[in-house]
Amino acid sequence: MPDSPSEEGHATSYDLAVIGAGAAGLAGAVAADRLGLRVALLDSSGEVGGQFYRHPAPALGAVRPEALHHDWKAFAGLRRGLADSGVLHLAGHHVWTVAQDGELWAAHAVTGADGDGERPVCVRARTVLFATGASERHLPFPGWTLPGVVGAGGAQAMLKSGLALPGRRIVVAGSGPLLPAVAVSLAAAGARVPAVVEASGYLGYARSPAALAANPRKLAEAAAYGTALLRHRIPLRTRSAVTEVHGRDRVEGVTVCRVDRDWRPLPHTADRIACDALAVGHGLVPQIELATGIGCATRRTRDGAHALVLDAFQETSVRGLWAAGETGGVGGAPLARVEGELAGIAVAARVRGREALVRGSHARALRRRRDRMRAFATAMARAHAPGPGWTAWLDDATDVCRCEEVTAGTVREAVRDYGARDARSVKLLTRAGMGWCQGRICGAAVACLASPTGQEGGGQPALPPSPERRPLAVPVTLAALAALPPPNDRSHPSGHTPQKGPS
């Protein structure tokens, strides 16, 4: 496995550029390599594995990461596959945009641990596989910015890579299948978990009986987590939410309320639990800005996020661009692996002109497994969709955008008095979402507050109609932009356009 583009020089182009080396990207890169394609695999982190197969940082010399992973074996197989392959692995490459470049696609990246490395890199390829995964959905509530409040997935990730606990008595709250897993991991690592607080009722799954019946392993997994919760004596409270965090300098306790189907707190149900940390997560949202930036179509998922529209062989609405894993809708690592492999095969079929590859029995089997797991993912998204009533948790003083310190009251005022109606207009009028995170953390919440139904916290789920535009996936220095390769053959539409003012 080569790991430096300089071995080949940057002028060369690849058959496939895979962006993201998690379950989906690894599976895609390895599959395409086996079918004889020249593949480059770019990932911003230093090692492969993505969110699920996180290693303890090598320096920590942690032992037995397997203890945290049930399908570590699958990952080990992919990692071996990568090592034995001719895939060029570009670790520490943050891709900031993908652009069309004549017949090819150009993935533009910056290197360096935090993206401010000197060397801008451009990888050209005939096709691209977006396997950029997902990020956590954050919903604000009073006290959510106190030290000691961490993301549920973030807590899991901390545990996997640094083996550090965010506290000793940790309440796990939010919604989604990750919560029991996180609680069990925290407990296994020595924390006390006084409660898992889930805003939805698990009865939501009963609305998709077919998807359940087709995925017995998922049920077994859920049952296993149920047993593990019992073993660690962790009570599970469904239809409940942490509506407030207490503490002066850090978390000292949380208020838990029962909520109705819309996640609106029920009166007289508030209950206080003492704890020194809160791990909170409201599901994951696909990370798709690179793909939407080049025009790939999106669809609304059942939990109100945006995912890429994909065809039966994982191709996006833009020919030559594929996607796999969470980018097509959050569905977990096993699904990501299957989709990645299917995408790798489909790309090879296109590039090599070997249609038979996608009609073969292996591809057919992958498609069946994918469809089955996708159906379950859809049921999951539906069962854990944020209810529109969550906005009732917020008081006017709650910060919604922590980068720019914009409160819920300010956002509500912009909508009520100044004519904002969506996340973008709220941003323009209040600066919510203009800071470092560029709305990655507060965007979903602001969109809910801004939409007319979100104001009353009632009616249909109030969710953004289109994904936010974020043409730069990561910050880039002016020096890196200035060093971009000039166009060698740029065919501009002709016509003389006189220049007028500077603005």
Place this chain on the structure above:
Amino acid sequence: MPTRSSSDLIVVGAGVVGAACAHYAARRGLDITVVDRGPVAGGTTGAGEGNLLVSDKEPGPELRLALLSGRLWRELSDVLPARVEYEAKGGLVVASGETGLTALRAFAHRQARAGVTAEEVAGERLHDLEPHLAPGLAGGYHYPQDAQVQPALAAAHLLRAAGTRVRLRLGEEVVGVLTRTDGTVRGVRTPAGELHAPHVVNAAGTWGGAFARVAGVALPVQPRRGFVLVTEPLPRVVRRKVYAADYVADVASGSAALQTSPVVEGTPAGPVLIGASRERVGFDRTLSTEVLRRLAQGAARLFPVLARVRVLRTYAGFRPYLPDHLPAVGADPRAPGLLHACGHEGAGIGLAPATGAVIAALVAGDEPPLDAADMHAFRPERFHGTP
């Protein structure tokens, strides 16, 4: 469910221009309904940088509109809350070489005769004004009349300050124009019903051509794309609006559709904004790495300290362009009752108050604050008969 509603004036578009029309009409005691299919400032106004410039304008009708607007913005800065971020910070145009400086000097002299204050700054004195400018520039001109405002907040507060005379209908698209049998306009239609008024103003910005078609008249407004780079927040490294004079010398040169000239300015909130590019590619938002490259090179050449600064965000906007680069402002003789206030290209924030004052005067039946020759230059039917 049809709703009935009548007012003296319907403004189509809640960008800065529509907001200014409503604001000045309300001051004259008229009742106004402002309709927009999106939020306030959701169109090009939300993409504008908010420079209120005289420095970039040739003597002529547009410069006179800009000078009037500059006075009105100063007045408004006392009326509107400080949140609109009005800053009379001045502009600095710099020339890298002697040729550029000579052209700039000639340009500034002509502007001075038209009422623009322009002060030459010798090369070695540029750093007194902008300490972080690149060394070795030939010289420049300081334009103290140039100012800045935050466009979206300005639009929102212009509407808000107009008080209860302005009714806002957001999220409602105007899909038809109502006329009497004699062709005079009597209102508009939206999916929610009919709205009645004897005057309708087309303040639909870049979509002003499309709305004109709805009203049965032609107006060739087209999108002219521009990208802006937004950096991480910085302490004030750029004090004024600073741009290169090359464009003055370059006006007639180059056949590429893409034009870029470095325009750099700080904002009160900290981020530095970098422009400006222009190209006519329809409403295509796809990022152009070539534009980014040129803007970044240009900005870092003017302010070398910016090279290490990170760009957090970039976005595209679509300037409302008319073929002669002048806005359409005034009553449309082809459809009595219809007025136009659109097509301000890259200067709509700056030109909004004067445009609003002209429209309000016309609707109220008064003399507009511009002379007849200028009104003639802006007449909306001037493209009639051209394809």
